[in-house]
Amino acid sequence: SQQGEEDPQALSIQEGENATMNCSYKTSINNLQWYRQNSGRGLVHLILIRSNEREKHSGRLRVTLDTSKKSSSLLITASRAADTASYFCALSARQLTFGSGTQLTVLP
Amino acid sequence: DAGVIQSPRHEVTEMGQEVTLRCKPISGHNSLFWYRQTMMRGLELLIYFNNNVPIDDSGMPEDRFSAKMPNASFSTLKIQPSEPRDSAVYFCASSLGQWDTEAFFGQGTRLTVV
Numbered sequence: 001s002q003q004g005e006e007d008p009q010a011l012s013i014q015e016g017e018n019a020t021m022n023c024s025y026k027t028s029i030n031n032l033q034w035y036r037q038n039s040g041r042g043l044v045h046l047i048l049i050r051s052n053e054r055e056k057h058s059g060r061l062r063v064t065l066d067t068s069k070k071s072s073s074l075l076i077t078a079s080r081a082a083d084t085a086s087y088f089c090a091l092s093a094r095q096l097t098f099g100s101g102t103q104l105t106v107l108p
Numbered sequence: 109d110a111g112v113i114q115s116p117r118h119e120v121t122e123m124g125q126e127v128t129l130r131c132k133p134i135s136g137h138n139s140l141f142w143y144r145q146t147m148m149r150g151l152e153l154l155i156y157f158n159n160n161v162p163i164d165d166s167g168m169p170e171d172r173f174s175a176k177m178p179n180a181s182f183s184t185l186k187i188q189p190s191e192p193r194d195s196a197v198y199f200c201a202s203s204l205g206q207w208d209t210e211a212f213f214g215q216g217t218r219l220t221v222v
Binding site: 003030031033041042043044045048088090092093094095096097098099100101 | 209
């Protein structure tokens with residue numbers, strides 16, 4: 001399968017806590033991207049990590065990539081209620097294919 | 109730029125009718141993607157254009173679905189005839205490069221076939 005598989009499917013945390021979402025895949029990739037989708041809206045790009053990179057930061061986001069294990073993680077630090085959304089990993093390998101997503105709920 | 113623009117935002121149609129979804133990509137972007145999102149199947153890539161040419165249409169479910177990109181600023185996804193199982197949210201996205209760069213999504217068209 002060219003899709004990534006996110007874990008967990010759903011995550012509920014308190015505001016201020018950190019949220020970690022994982023993505024595993026089976027194919028070779030050029031890069032891996034993370035997107036966010038608020039309910040009823042389109043997807044918004046968060047961060048792109050290339051296959052030769054191991055870690056990348058953007059504000060409160062930290063993404064890691066382990067190509068030997070074919071896995072990536074997205075860490076959101078000091079979460080806020082406004083971070084409540086679905087988060088998807090997307091694999092770039094001759095197509096851009098999305099996983100099933102993690103539904104994150106941040107409770108105020 | 110206003111971003112990727114899709115129309116209509118909502119479409120309700122009767123089974124058997126033709127449905128046309130429209131997309132205006134971001135100016136200067138040379139790749140365009142059509143995705144379908146359902147609860148059961150998640151986000152599925154239907155077709156991908158690069159420089160107005162269809163590169164990969166392996167995700168198009170069946171012959172009832174067709175997509176065109178007559179120029180760099182416009183694309184359509186047509187379903188004829190429509191069926192209730194086509195009900196989904198259809199997203200258009202565009203990017204500067206090919207599948208290896210950031211994709212910008214439209215707000216989607218929610219299609220309901222009754």
